[in-house]
Amino acid sequence: MKQLLTSIDLVIECRDYRVPLTSRNPLFEKALEGKERVIVYTKRDLGGGPRDQKNEELIRGWHKGSTVMFVRNGEEERENRKATGRVLEVLREHAEKRWKLVGHRVMVVGMPNVGKSTLLNALRGLGLGKGKVARTGAQPGVTRKIGSGVKIIPSEDDVTQGKGERGVGGGVYLLDTPGVFIPYVPDAEAMMKLALCGSVKDTIISPVVLADYLLFHMNLVDPKLYADYTPGPTNDIVELLELIAKRTGRFGKGGKTDHEATALWMIQKWRRGEMGRFVFDRVDEEGLMKARLEEEEMQPSMNQARKMERERRRARNIARGES
Ligand SMILES: Nc1nc2c(ncn2[C@@H]2O[C@H](COP(=O)(O)OP(=O)(O)OP(=O)(O)O)[C@@H](O)[C@H]2O)c(=O)[nH]1
Numbered sequence: 001m002k003q004l005l006t007s008i009d010l011v012i013e014c015r016d017y018r019v020p021l022t023s024r025n026p027l028f029e030k031a032l033e034g035k036e037r038v039i040v041y042t043k044r045d046l047g048g049g050p051r052d053q054k055n056e057e058l059i060r061g062w063h064k065g066s067t068v069m070f071v072r073n074g075e076e077e078r079e080n081r082k083a084t085g086r087v088l089e090v091l092r093e094h095a096e097k098r099w100k101l102v103g104h105r106v107m108v109v110g111m112p113n114v115g116k117s118t119l120l121n122a123l124r125g126l127g128l129g130k131g132k133v134a135r136t137g138a139q140p141g142v143t144r145k146i147g148s149g150v151k152i153i154p155s156e157d158d159v160t161q162g163k164g165e166r167g168v169g170g171g172v173y174l175l176d177t178p179g180v181f182i183p184y185v186p187d188a189e190a191m192m193k194l195a196l197c198g199s200v201k202d203t204i205i206s207p208v209v210l211a212d213y214l215l216f217h218m219n220l221v222d223p224k225l226y227a228d229y230t231p232g233p234t235n236d237i238v239e240l241l242e243l244i245a246k247r248t249g250r251f252g253k254g255g256k257t258d259h260e261a262t263a264l265w266m267i268q269k270w271r272r273g274e275m276g277r278f279v280f281d282r283v284d285e286e287g288l289m290k291a292r293l294e295e296e297e298m299q300p301s302m303n304q305a306r307k308m309e310r311e312r313r314r315a316r317n318i319a320r321g322e323s
Pocket of ligand 1: 042043044045046071072073074075110111112113114115116117118119177178180
């Protein structure tokens with residue numbers, strides 16, 4: 001990774017809009033130290049709410065010094081990619097300032113399922129959209145790769161002169177990192193949030209436990225979010241699952257409610273934005289301060305881990321007779 005990073009001009013770090021604090025990874029900080037970074041909050045469409053504007057201002061303030069952007073790339077947003085267009089412009093400006101004949105390399109990082117590939121595809125669609133770029137010569141365009149990068153903005157050679165299209169130097173290339181970064185899970189609550197957002201496999205935590213945690217949040221936001229299934233608010237997940245099963249016919253053997261399957265159905269419905277759209281993390285000065293303190297507290301253990309790694313390497317080298 002370190003070696004790869006030396007050839008990278010810019011990093012896009014994706015975080016999930018619904019868990020702005022939980023989807024951060026303090027372990028990235030060391031790995032990405034010294035790299036210019038654009039922080040892109042994905043799935044904005046799934047985190048709607050009246051306090052959003054305020055949340056976004058707080059989050060921008062939190063990342064002082066880095067460019068912070070918020071995008072929505074859900075199915076419904078296919079036709080409206082304004083926010084993604086702004087990300088593309090930031091990448092273009094960055095590449096124009098550092099004009100490179102060999103191409104500008106941007107790496108996308110972030111926890112699993114956060115929307116890295118979707119962002120990459122949306123950027124590629126916008127940057128090389130049909131009818132927008134006339135390619136010349138033997139440049140294959142979209143699928144041309146540098147390393148494992150995909151071109152998202154054409155090079156100057158790719159565009160036909162005088163057509164008003166703008167290429168940049170040798171082009172801008174995006175490197176996706178699927179499955180490279182594991183989520184940072186400091187506690188059980190973070191695990192539940194990440195599992196609900198799809199960054200941790202569904203099989204790790206029981207769907208009923210997850211649905212219970214989801215219900216707890218729905219009750220904080222608005223119990224009407226599940227009003228289609230119950231006559232009134234409830235704190236009892238089993239009661240809610242029974243009522244949902246009755247409405248959706250999710251019965252197992254002997255006509256008994258299949259709680260697991262019903263819970264999974266409820267979670268998936270919420271993931272599609274059909275049972276409320278809200279942010280899990282507490283985004284206010286206090287919440288942000290708490291996250292910062294946690295990171296600082298982590299510092300000694302990270303230093304410890306690095307020291308152990310150095311010692312492990314030294315021991316290995318001695319065993320090999322290299323030192
Ligand atoms: N609603 C909504 N869904 C999104 C958005 N971005 C991505 N998704 C969905 O989230 C899921 C995961 O997206 P991917 O792009 O595959 O995520 P990834 O980070 O590349 O995942 P890994 O390859 O596992 O690292 C897909 O079902 C996408 O359609 C968004 O902004 N809004």
